[in-house]
Amino acid sequence: MSYDVKHMIENGKTALGIELGSTRIKAVLVGEDNTPIASGSHDWENSYENNVWTYSVEDIWRGLQDSYQKMSSDVKQQYGVTLKTVGSIGFSAMMHGYMAFDQDGELLVPFRTWRNNITEQSSKTLTELFNYNIPQRWSIAHLYQAILNQEEHVANIHFQTTLAGYIHWKLTGEKVLGVGEASGVFPIDLNTKNYNQEMINQFNELVEADKLPWKLEDILPQVLVAGEKAGVLSEEGAKLLDVSGELQAGIALCPPEGDAGTGMVATNSVAKRTGNVSAGTSAFAMVVMEKDLSKVYPEIDLVTTPTGNLVAMAHSNNCSSDLNAWVGLFEEFTQALGIEVDKNKLFETLFKKALEGDADAGGLLSYGYLSGEHMTHFEEGRPLFARSSGSNFNLANFMRTHLFTAFGAMKIGMDILIKEEKVELDEILGHGGIFKTEGVGQSILAAAFNTPVSVMTTAGEGGAWGIALLASYMNNKEENQTLEEYLNEKVFAGQEGKTMSPDPKDVEGFERFMERYKKGLAIERAAVENLN
Structure with missing residues (x-):
């Protein structure tokens, strides 16, 4: 088997x-x-x-190079071959x-991540x-807010893109985005699979008085x-990615x-009536829609699959x-007692304890708002735990409360889709760290959405595997083979x-x-206003 893999690597059959996630x-x-x-x-x-909230350009490239180098070392260690292509x-x-x-090509202001809730005025006006x-x-909300703020x-601006678009551009010279990523930059026309031209015209008219030297369509990446092929790795790009110079x-x-798109691919939920939940630093549920929503909801994003089909996202x-x-904190406590506990074992033990708690978590309450939470209209967050004197305060309910609240804000958005818009789902696929302990996050999510939840054996592979599959699809698809067919068959x-299934x-x-x-x-709200 290792010879086959070695041969595969040497011949570029890979x-x-x-993926650059929030923490990894x-x-x-x-x-x-x-x-x-x-x-x-x-x-x-x-x-x-x-x-x-930002990441420095230096950290972006250092992290990218380090992850590539570790992967390439893994190849060398396992198969005894130097990765060259x-x-x-x-x-x-x-x-x-x-x-x-x-x-x-110089960055004009530090990278402003998705985590910033600093564009309320812009968001409201554009909606x-x-x-x-x-x-x-x-991205368009950030751009318009910068215009409203009269930022110099x-x-x-000559070009505006996302983090993924930036990496791709620097490695290939191509200013492009996949349609799923582009749908979080500016609304997409589902017929043309491109930016909505009518809305681009509306935006240009909106900022006409600012006398900017560019039109919106001139600074956005191609969709x-x-x-589709999106360019090739340049000589400069190869050296930037692989500092050893072998690639x-x-x-x-x-x-x-x-x-979001790679999560859909990694869970095989790009077909209609399917959905997936990615749960890590942030949580979002993606539902591939059969029809448009009946009205605009501030809690629901409309984005697309990597093939350009409509997706409702509760983020x-x-x-x-x-x-x-x-x-x-529990790990610190065990260390203070002189007991060394494996971190995975600690997570597993505490997560499983949550299954022993009262159905409603015993009257306890918490908000894991480390940052602002747009779903509940908070520009800043304060992590908070509260209980009444009559609550059933024990370890099982404590852990159950924190698992419940991890899905709490997202559930508000999903309730709109399921209860108000009557969206029908065959199943939800879960992926991310919260599902690693078998049966715990999964059963709690099934209860939150009142929908069967599946976790694939590959769920831990995550978005990096998802984007690898998209790269593989581009290279290996048969003529007219759709992404859904490729995922199902290959x-x-x-x-x-x-x-x-959900327990009633x-x-x-x-x-x-x-x-x-x-x-x-x-x-x-009181904590945000009174605790610094």
């Missing part, structure tokens, strides 16, 4: 996917059968500077945000203008759909995508960060997963918790 940059190399054969990762964190490459990253460049929800995270750099130029790249800025912090055929008692308990969650938002 695909490489690299991961590189995954897949073989001809689309299963991972090597990987490498680099941990990183955003920083809060001058009231902006791959069949195709794809890059993805956390969606949205703001990266604006001048005519020399009303387009009659289409423009969330604060979206705006007149010097491509899954399967050869000329490798084809697929369109850069966002983490919450906060999910597992506060939960992880509490587990860290990737997920025979794959095993575990499905859990848990569904009722989660609904009671959500009543408490909504009423308690006043406590969170």
Whole structure:
């Protein structure tokens, strides 16, 4: 087997996917059968500077190079071969945000990530203008807010893109985005699979009085759909990615995508009536729609699959960060007692304890709002735990509360889709760290959405695997083979997963918790206003 893999690597019968997530940059190399054969990762964190969540350009490239180097070392260690070429490459990253460049390709202001809730005025104005929800995270909301703020750099913009688009551009020279990623920059026309031209015209008219030296269409990246070629790795790009100088130029790249699109691919949920939930630092549910929504909802983003089909997204800025912090506290406690406990074992033990709790988590309440939460209209967050004197305060309910609240803000958006818009779902596929402990996150999510939840055996591979699959699809698809067909036939055929149906008692308990969650938002508001 290792000889076959070695031969495959040497002959470039592989695909490489690299995704820059909120806390980890991961590189995954897949073989001809689309299963991972090597990987490498680099941990990183955003920083809060001058009231902006950001990552420095230096950290971006250092992390990218480190994850690639670790993956390439994994290849060398496992198969005794130096990685010099791959069949195709794809890059993805956390969606949205703001990266604006001048005519020399220099970044005009520090990268503003999706996590910033600093575009409320812009978001509201554009939503009303387009009659289409423009969330604060979206790139166009950041651009218009910069115009409203009369920021000096705006007149010097030559090109605006996302993190994935930036990486792709620097490695290939091509200013492009996959349609799924582009749908979080500016609304997409589902017929043309391109930016909505009518809305572009409306935007240009809106800013006419500002006398800017550019039109919106001149500074946005070109839109491509899954399967299209998006350029090749340049000589300069190869050296930038692989500092050892071994990687050869000329490798084809697929369109850069966002983490929402790669999550859909990695869970095989790009077909209609399917959905997936990605749960990590943030949480978002993606539902591939059969028809348009009846009206505009500020809680629901409308984006697309990597092939340009309509997706409704319920996105919450906060999910597992506060939960992880509490587990860290328990780890400190065990260390203080002189007991060394494996971190995975600690997570597993505490997560499983949550299944022993009361259905509604015993009257406890928490908000894991490390940052602002647009779903509940908070520009800033304060992690918060509260209980009444009559609450059933024990470890099981404590952990259950933190798992419930990790999905709380997202559930508000999903309730709109399921209860108000009557969207029908056959199943939801879960992926991300919160699902690693078997049966726990999965059963709680099934209760939250009152829908069967499946977790595939590959769920832990995540978005880096998803973008590797998109790179593989571009290179290896048969004529007229759709992405859905490719995934079903070449990737997920025979794959095993575990499905859990919602327990009626848990569904009722989660609904009671959500009543408490909504009423308690006043406590969170008071914390934001009074705790610095």
